[in-house]
Amino acid sequence: MRYSIALIPGDGIGPEVLAPASAVLNAVGALFGHDFQYVELLAGGRALDETGEPLPPETLEAAKQCGAVLLGAVGGAKWDTLPGHLRPERALLGLRAGLGVFANLRPAALLPQLRAACPLKDEVLRAAHPEGKAAFDLLIVRELTGGIYFGEHGRSADGSAAFDIEAYSKEEIERVLRVAYRAAALRRKKVCVVDKANVLESSRLWREVSQEAAQAYQDIETSYLYVDNCAMQLIRAPGQFDVIVTSNLFGDILSDEASVLTGSIGMLASASLGAGARGLYEPIHGSAPDIAGKDRANPLGAILSAALMLRYSFGLEQEAAAVESAVHAVLDAGFRTQDIARRDGGASGESIVGAQAMGAAVLRALEARASRAGA
Ligand code: NAD
Numbered sequence: 001m002r003y004s005i006a007l008i009p010g011d012g013i014g015p016e017v018l019a020p021a022s023a024v025l026n027a028v029g030a031l032f033g034h035d036f037q038y039v040e041l042l043a044g045g046r047a048l049d050e051t052g053e054p055l056p057p058e059t060l061e062a063a064k065q066c067g068a069v070l071l072g073a074v075g076g077a078k079w080d081t082l083p084g085h086l087r088p089e090r091a092l093l094g095l096r097a098g099l100g101v102f103a104n105l106r107p108a109a110l111l112p113q114l115r116a117a118c119p120l121k122d123e124v125l126r127a128a129h130p131e132g133k134a135a136f137d138l139l140i141v142r143e144l145t146g147g148i149y150f151g152e153h154g155r156s157a158d159g160s161a162a163f164d165i166e167a168y169s170k171e172e173i174e175r176v177l178r179v180a181y182r183a184a185a186l187r188r189k190k191v192c193v194v195d196k197a198n199v200l201e202s203s204r205l206w207r208e209v210s211q212e213a214a215q216a217y218q219d220i221e222t223s224y225l226y227v228d229n230c231a232m233q234l235i236r237a238p239g240q241f242d243v244i245v246t247s248n249l250f251g252d253i254l255s256d257e258a259s260v261l262t263g264s265i266g267m268l269a270s271a272s273l274g275a276g277a278r279g280l281y282e283p284i285h286g287s288a289p290d291i292a293g294k295d296r297a298n299p300l301g302a303i304l305s306a307a308l309m310l311r312y313s314f315g316l317e318q319e320a321a322a323v324e325s326a327v328h329a330v331l332d333a334g335f336r337t338q339d340i341a342r343r344d345g346g347a348s349g350e351s352i353v354g355a356q357a358m359g360a361a362v363l364r365a366l367e368a369r370a371s372r373a374g375a
Contacts, residue, residue: 002035003314006066008059008095011045011088012287013355014072016295017302020359021070024303024326027363028310028319031370039066043095044074044088044287054086055094063099064278068313070306071095071282076289096144101272101280102172103179104144104251105308108258108268109137110238113331114340117263120235129239130188136238139187140258141180142251144272146172147202149248166202168247173209179273180245181217186317190221190242194230194250206247227254234258259284264339266298269305271312279313281305295354298337300327303362326365335361 007022009015022038029036041059048054054074063069074088084090110118110125112135118125125134151165177193184191193210195203207224214222225233227250233240234257246254259268265285272280283301291297304327311320336342336350337358353361 002037003068004037004039004066005309006063006069007038007040008043008063008069008071009040009046010043010072010074010091010287011076012073012289012292013285013297014044014074014287016072016292016297016355017283017299018070018072020299020355020362021302021306023359024323024362024366025306025310027366028316028323031322031366032316032319034316034319043071043091045076045079047091048079048082048086048088054088055091055098059091060094060098063095067278068309069095069099069278069280070302070309071280072302073283073285073287075287076292095280096272099272099278099280100145100274102143102145103176103273104142104255105179105183105271105273105312106140106142106255106258106268106284107138107270107304107308108140108255108262110135110262111267111328111331113328114263114267116342117340118261120238120261124235124237125239127239128237133239136241136261138238138241138258139183139243140251140255141176141183141243141245142255143168143172143176143246143248144251145248147248166200166247166249168202168205170205170209173206174213175275177210177213177245180243181213181220183312184217184220184243186311188242189219190223191217192223192225192230192241192244194225194227194244194246194254196227196250197224198226202247210245230254231257235261255284264298266301266337266339267304268301269308271305271308273312277313277315279309281309281313295356296338297355298339299355299359300337300362303327303359322366322369323362326362326369329365329369330358330361333361333365 122134148166195206197203197207307323310316
């Protein structure tokens with residue numbers, strides 16, 4: 001089958017992490033008999049330099065024609081002093097709004113190979129894990145295009161007071177809940193709705209709408225937590241969570257909290273989804289100017305973002321799982337980029353590699369797995 005993918009390498013380490021990710025997709029195509037067709041598009045600082053705009057209209061138009069968009073990262077010091085509307089990061093907001101992706105999915109899992117990178121004690125991790133393991137595997141679904149970030153902002157005439165309005169409609173809440181339930185159906189079938197319904201009227205609407213929605217998903221267990229309690233539970237017993245769904249502001253904060261528990265920012269993937277199957281996929285890190293051009297970036301967040309694309313936009317679950325298990329296999333084999341290395345001079349049996357070698361190791365693991373499956 002044919003699938004069209006827009007590739008937006010962007011700036012800094014963006015191209016360095018997207019090259020291995022697209023090589024992995026090519027291997028998936030060859031191994032599973034799919035035809036992935038790419039169109040490479042300009043956005044971010046490079047687009048600004050070449051066209052005068054961070055998100056050229058032709059980029060958005062071409063992205064809308066594709067089944068999915070895979071983005072590296074945008075931004076860099078060179079463009080930091082430009083006014084807001086010309087900043088490379090403006091391309092991200094334009095893509096999210098233009099593609100209508102209102103739900104941001106951020107998986108946060110502690111892989112056993114990276115146990116040392118998690119600041120929590122074993123007993124904390126085991127506390128509420130369904131199998132008593134010192135691990136966790138959760139997914140935060142954050143509403144992405146509403147709430148306080150998009151509400152009215154303002155200052156009093158003398159500037160001594162300010163306000164930001166948190167507003168949600170029933171429809172905005174319902175559609176992000178649907179994404180959360182669909183994701184939970186593919187996982188451990190648990191959804192936790194996080195709000196501040198004891199204080200905020202907008203949260204009371206979230207609570208009402210989610211209680212109604214839960215009736216339609218009887219096969220999925222729904223629970224509710226206030227956001228302050230959820231922040232505490234994440235570091236007290238992260239193993240209790242499967243899918244957390246919440247508003248834009250709460251999701252922003254909770255997903256950063258969860259990411260710290262997993263090790264490096266270079267490992268984490270994200271998917272932004274709308275009403276249809278098309279999605280925007282990107283590692284959660286930025287363009288990392290401090291390591292750009294040095295072959296030191298961790299490409300696994302980008303590779304895992306490609307796996308999310310296979311799963312959520314193309315419905316290729318088996319292929320997504322194959323990419324994820326290839327990533328686990330290279331970590332099992334001791335391959336580490338510098339951000340996830342133990343820094344003990346190799347005493348722990350780790351091989352410190354760059355982005356290219358890490359990408360090549362994932363390819364080998366994917367092919368080895370396929371040849372074992374075919375044997
Ligand atoms: P950053 O994520 O780029 O880097 C933070 C730290 O993490 C740096 O030390 C960096 O070396 C390290 N790091 C990030 N990704 C890594 C990877 N894959 N492998 C190894 N180490 C990695 O955040 P920042 O420094 O705050 O921002 C740099 C630029 O990126 C800014 O212009 C910012 O606006 C932009 N940014 C873009 C996005 C995006 O495109 N989605 C997201 C965040 C920041």
